[in-house]
Amino acid sequence: MEIVRNFNHDSFGKLRIFYTRVLSLGNGIFKRHCNFLASHSLNVVVGIGSLLSFVFAVVVVYLCLFPGVDPVFQSYQIVSDPKNSSIPIEKCNVFEGKWVPDVTYPLYSASQCPFAERGFSCLANGRRDGGYTKWRWKPNNCDVPRLNARKVLEKLYGKRVVFVGDSLSRTQWESLICMLMSGVDDKRSVYEVNGNKITKQIRFLGVRFSTYNLRIDFYRSVFLVRPSSVPKRAPKRVKSTLRLDLMDDISKEWIDSDVLVFNSGHWWTPTKLFEMGSYFQVGKSLKLGMPINTAFRKALGTWASWVETTVNTNRTSVFFRTFESSHWGGKKRNTCKVTRHPWSKTNGREKSSISDNIVKVIKQMKVSVDLLHVTRMGAFRSDGHVGTWGDNPSVPDCSHWCLPGVPDMWNEILLSRLLPTV
Template identity: 65%
Template structure:
């Protein structure tokens, strides 16, 4: 009995020593690993919009999601809105299938609250909103005006300040909601930088040039605003690669924003490149589908959008990117096509109104300071 007890004690002691050694070795290796490879939180490019009931780590990228059918859309009748260009009113121009206007964007991890026009008008009371860019920027400008007009009882209280009709040629348009002291302006500045004269002895094909190192000469008129939304065109022909010229022009723009815009007052947005759906060998064929594509077919990426995102990330002041490129890649059904005021010229770049641009504005309004997209 004594011998057996001695052996048992000896074996137990040796076992404890072995276990202790193993634990010490594991702890030592863990410390060495943490020292050599410290934990670094991943860089997540997301739009943190959460409600008070969600945890602090919840995030919602409102531009990651899918289109779902919603019979409560569209939110307005383009024929009843005097600020919609006839060329974008597809239904009035003969388009029979109205399904293109009955799609709503559903973010993956949250919902965009139902559009409450009266609440929005009150929030925007006394504000000045400025859109700067190309014809697609003008489309978003028209869309926002038409959306907000549904909440105004006296339609005559909404008017263009200079009595101008909405056309493609006019460089400045301003609509005043007098009951709410709200102004919504549009400045046509396709490339944001300053147009320049054609150099002497230039080839005949050169019709115009740009000063990519100097912002547009009307830029002083953009400063005094509460909400400032930019976009820029892609079809730019220069004596340098398009992407190089665009990058220089956008750096000029970013320096101007950092120097001239009071971002404590003004919320600045930049909308990324809008996917078009031209097809064919020379990209001159326009086939508007009846329903959205089920696949993006690679149109969810854009070199131009990548440049915008990269430059904005480096800016010293807050600018919100409206990264619409992925969500638009599916909407092959939303284009004007042959349902414009000039049906002989198909259009797979611009969008029908009401339609896709309305969703840009619903997202824009929910990303303003003080608003929150509720997580579901």
């Protein structure tokens, strides 16, 4: 067992100076009170009362000057040794637990990883507090093995890992690449296969670890199903449709892989659909009145059928990550306040109809799909979002995550499921 202290040298310096001054001042006052008590024995009670009042005032002043005292007490956490975990990780519900401070994190520096796009590199964009990078997810009954990049690379030799989804999928993809690059001696041996810069405008990005003959690819498919043109005789408000019964036309490129990691959900909103003139279609039938939640379930059914009939799950390990908790506030959910520390409670953010639909569909599938149910673990991390430290500081972001940060833990869990012996 190891005790982790989330307390830096500056804090110790301030505390030491403060303590010295208070002690000196307290000694002077105490001496004056002692003289007073010696010459005026009838006022003993008054003298003790004054001294206690002074001590109380010192405590109040300290709390005002050092508001971070509460996190200091919280930071003395016991970090469990994985060897002493109560149950093996393969039998553990790793998504029930809490975040604990761990000064050995982060696992990499975003500024030294060319595949972490600038929009997610919060420290490079001016964020001054790095405390959000020093938290580790601790399941209730086990421990997630810490990344050993070199061993993972050896285990993944000759493999192809594919991420499919929206920008949150791209964040996890970038995170995994940066994590594994820490185990590569020659950084030049890791490169984007088409020489592309990492950007949200490109539908396909692929990074090759040439020493290990490993490919880690990302395909941008925010709905998983196929965007389509406007059918004949459609109302003028219809600018495009989403074919709920057909997979994205680039899905054929995902099949030849050893690992498939999916996500979807953040684009299934009125803002991204109806307000943009995009409506649902099944076959030749336009579904103008179909609710988004119903359409999402229909799309997931199409995806599930595709996996069951097209993907060789004896070779390919399939994962689906649930909805990632956002922390928008205000009545219209349009304000973004990034905290300095994680929330102590989920405050209802662990609830998601999108995640509920994903869970239901996967439970009914005929083949094995590993569910990465990260919704609850993300609900605590109000401190981990991009906020105003992204591409455009004038547009706050309480949906995406800073790198390094929360997505790194998704990947440590992913690797523990994929390679339990590493």
